[in-house]
Amino acid sequence: MGRVQAGDGEAYRLLLEDVSGELRAFFRRRVRDAEEVEDLLQEALLTLHRARHTYDPARPFEPWLYAIARNTAIDSFRRNRKRNQWEMLAVDATPIDVAGEEPGSEPSLDGILARLPETQRDALEMVKVKGMSVEDAAARAGVSPGAMRVRIHRGYRALRELLLGKDD
Amino acid sequence: MAEGRTTPPLPLAAAASTAALIAQLAGGVAPVRRVWPPARRLALWLAIECGVVVAALVASGWRADLAARLTSPGFASEIVLLIAVGLGSAVLALLAAVPGREPARALALAACAGVVTGVGALYAGEPATAYGTGQLVATGWPCAAGIFAVAALPWLVLLLAVRRGATLVPGLAGLLSGSATFFIAAAAVRVACPSDERWHLLVFHLGSVVFGAAASVVLGLVWLSRWRRAA
Numbered sequence: 001m002g003r004v005q006a007g008d009g010e011a012y013r014l015l016l017e018d019v020s021g022e023l024r025a026f027f028r029r030r031v032r033d034a035e036e037v038e039d040l041l042q043e044a045l046l047t048l049h050r051a052r053h054t055y056d057p058a059r060p061f062e063p064w065l066y067a068i069a070r071n072t073a074i075d076s077f078r079r080n081r082k083r084n085q086w087e088m089l090a091v092d093a094t095p096i097d098v099a100g101e102e103p104g105s106e107p108s109l110d111g112i113l114a115r116l117p118e119t120q121r122d123a124l125e126m127v128k129v130k131g132m133s134v135e136d137a138a139a140r141a142g143v144s145p146g147a148m149r150v151r152i153h154r155g156y157r158a159l160r161e162l163l164l165g166k167d168d
Numbered sequence: 169m170a171e172g173r174t175t176p177p178l179p180l181a182a183a184a185s186t187a188a189l190i191a192q193l194a195g196g197v198a199p200v201r202r203v204w205p206p207a208r209r210l211a212l213w214l215a216i217e218c219g220v221v222v223a224a225l226v227a228s229g230w231r232a233d234l235a236a237r238l239t240s241p242g243f244a245s246e247i248v249l250l251i252a253v254g255l256g257s258a259v260l261a262l263l264a265a266v267p268g269r270e271p272a273r274a275l276a277l278a279a280c281a282g283v284v285t286g287v288g289a290l291y292a293g294e295p296a297t298a299y300g301t302g303q304l305v306a307t308g309w310p311c312a313a314g315i316f317a318v319a320a321l322p323w324l325v326l327l328l329a330v331r332r333g334a335t336l337v338p339g340l341a342g343l344l345s346g347s348a349t350f351f352i353a354a355a356a357v358r359v360a361c362p363s364d365e366r367w368h369l370l371v372f373h374l375g376s377v378v379f380g381a382a383a384s385v386v387l388g389l390v391w392l393s394r395w396r397r398a399a
Binding site for chain 2: 004005007008012013016017020041045046047049050051052053054055056063064067068071
C-alpha cells in the first residue's frame with residue numbers, strides 16, 4: 001500500500017485484484033444477489049481509492065479495508081431501506097377504491113394494477129402477465145435481477161393490501 | 169464453503185466491469201500525500217486552540233473572583249471536565265477521519281449525552297436569581313456570542329483536519345468536532361463570565377454548546393461526506 005500511495009500503478013492493480021477476492025467473499029456473506037455483490041464491490045473499491053491517503057503503512061491493513069467494506073454494506077442497506085419506505089408510502093397513499101369499477105362489481109386485474117407504483121406494476125406485468133423471465137425483465141428495466149425480485153415481491157404485497165382493503 | 173451455501177455464478181458483465189474499474193483505477197493512480205497521524209494533527213490543532221483561548225482571555229479578562237472560585241471543588245472540577253471532554257472529543261474526531269479507527273458510534277453518543285446531562289445537573293445546582301426574561305437575554309447573549317467566537321477558528325481547523333482524512337462516519341465526526349471546540353470554548357467563557365446564575369448557565373453556556381454541536385453534526389453530514397462523491 002505504501003507503493004500505491006507513491007503512485008505505483010502495477011502495485012495498485014495487484015492490490016485491487018487481491019482485495020477484490022476478499023471483498024467479494026465478504027459481501028457474498030451478506031447479499032445473495034451476485035450483481036448486487038459486484039455493485040458493492042465496485043463501490044468499496046472506489047471508496048478505497050478515494051481514501052488511500054489515510055492508510056498508515058505502520059498499521060495493519062485489514063481493519064482499514066474492512067471498515068470500508070462494512071461501511072459500504074451498511075450504506076447500501078440504509079439506501080435500500082429508505083427506498084422501501086418510500087415505495088410503501090406510495091402504496092399507502094393509493095386510494096383503495098378502484099376508479100371506473102361498477103359499484104359492487106369484482107375489481108379487474110388491470111384496475112388494481114393501475115393503482116400500484118409504476119415500478120411494481122411494470123415488474124408484475126412483465127413477469128407475471130407477459131411471462132418474461134426475471135433476468136429479461138430486469139434487463140429491460142435496467143436493474144439487477146435481485147432488485148427486480150424485490151419489486152415483484154413488493155408488488156404482490158401491495159396487491160394483497162389493495163385487495164384486502166377492497167374487501168373490508 | 170464454510171457456510172454451506174452455493175456460491176451464485178458471477179455475471180460475466182459485472183465481473184468484466186469490475187476488472188475494467190480496477191484497470192481504470194490502477195492506470196490513473198497518482199501519488200498521494202499521506203494524511204498526518206492523529207497525534208500530529210492533534211498537536212497542531214491544540215496549538216491553535218490554546219492560542220485562541222489565551223487571546224480571548226487576554227482580550228476579555230477573567231472574572232474578579234476567579235482565584236476564590238477555583239478553590240471550590242465544584243467549579244474547578246467543572247472546568248477540568250469541560251476541557252477534558254473537549255480534548256477527548258478532538259482526539260476521537262481526528263481518529264474518526266481514518267477508516268477502521270472510528271470510535272463506536274453508540275459509545276460516543278452516550279458519552280456526549282452523559283456529559284451534557286452531567287454539566288446540566290451541575291448548573292441546575294447553582295442558585296437561581298429572579299431574572300426577567302429581558303435581563304436574562306441581556307446578560308446571556310454576550311456569553312453565547314463569546315462561546316461561538318472562541319469556538320469558531322478551532323472548529324473550522326478541526327473540521328478541515330477531519331475533512332483531510334476520509335471519515336466513514338461524517339455525522340459523528342461533525343458531532344465530535346463541535347463537541348471538542350464548544351466545550352473548550354464554554355470552559356474559557358466560564359472563566360471569564362462573572363455570573364453563576366442557574367438559567368444563565370443552562371441556557372447560554374450549555375445551550376450554546378448543544379446548539380454548536382448540533383450545527384456541527386449537520387455540517388459534518390453535509391460537508392465531511394463529500395469526499396466519497398468526489399470524482
